[in-house]
Amino acid sequence: xxxVTQSQPEMSVQEAETVTLSCTYDTSESDYYLFxxxxxxxxxxxxxxxxxxxxxxxxxENRFSVNFQKAAKSFSLKISDSQLGDAAMYFCAYLRVQGxxxxxxxxxxxxxxxx
Amino acid sequence: xxxxxxxxxxxxxxxxxxxxxxxVQDMDHENMFWYRxxxxxGLRLIYFSYDVKMKEKGDIPEGYxxxxxxxxxxxxxxxxxxxxxxSMYLCASSSTVWNSPLHFxxxxxxxxx
Numbered sequence: 001x002x003x004v005t006q007s008q009p010e011m012s013v014q015e016a017e018t019v020t021l022s023c024t025y026d027t028s029e030s031d032y033y034l035f036x037x038x039x040x041x042x043x044x045x046x047x048x049x050x051x052x053x054x055x056x057x058x059x060x061e062n063r064f065s066v067n068f069q070k071a072a073k074s075f076s077l078k079i080s081d082s083q084l085g086d087a088a089m090y091f092c093a094y095l096r097v098q099g100x101x102x103x104x105x106x107x108x109x110x111x112x113x114x115x
Numbered sequence: 116x117x118x119x120x121x122x123x124x125x126x127x128x129x130x131x132x133x134x135x136x137x138x139v140q141d142m143d144h145e146n147m148f149w150y151r152x153x154x155x156x157g158l159r160l161i162y163f164s165y166d167v168k169m170k171e172k173g174d175i176p177e178g179y180x181x182x183x184x185x186x187x188x189x190x191x192x193x194x195x196x197x198x199x200x201x202s203m204y205l206c207a208s209s210s211t212v213w214n215s216p217l218h219f220x221x222x223x224x225x226x227x228x
Contacts, residue, residue: 004157006157009155035216037217042221043203043205043221043222044219044221045205045207045217045219047216047217050216091157091158101146101165101209101211102148102160102163102173103158103160103217104160105150105157105158105159106157107155107156107157108157
């Protein structure tokens with residue numbers, strides 16, 4: 001079974017600085033998808049960014065980018081120019097291509113933005 | 116915009132009660148999911164459904180059942196609530212297009228006393 005590990009329960013960063021959230025996963029499959037979701041205090045889970053494993057190019061969405069290292073099974077999220085609205089729980093998630101279409105989530109990282 | 120609505124934001128129930136958590140989505144999505152969120156454990160899948168009257172167990176189905184009589188509605192049932200089922204419950208839906216994102220409701224925080 002696939003597992004997703006986020007080893008940083010909490011992180012903090014100064015406003016306008018850059019922060020990187022770590023995620024590693026364990027799988028024997030070669031094709032899959034990876035996601036980062038954000039959960040602000042409102043509890044609404046929001047998709048931040050996604051990466052297809054067959055693509056070597058790292059995904060980018062405005063201030064959010066990933067560092068996808070397939071061989072190392074690592075998928076970190078970099079947030080540039082951090083803003084107060086970025087404060088939230090961040091979850092890394094894995095989706096296999098074959099079989100049931102269900103996400104496996106990591107434990108989450110709580111990100112605090114210091115003004 | 117996809118909307119996933121969970122009927123209750125907060126719920127307090129007593130041990131042994133039968134509890135229904137309701138979820139409705141308005142985008143004609145085939146897939147619907149129930150997750151449980153606990154601190155330090157992330158989100159864990161309880162049950163999911165690919166179609167009306169169809170259901171499959173997730174990773175932690177014990178103590179739960181589900182019902183999907185209509186495409187837009189997916190209910191989670193706690194047959195006899197226990198204190199270890201105190202948690203945040205999140206419903207989600209998605210289309211059948213592979214890697215389409217999950218759309219989540221705002222969650223129901225259930226407390227069993």
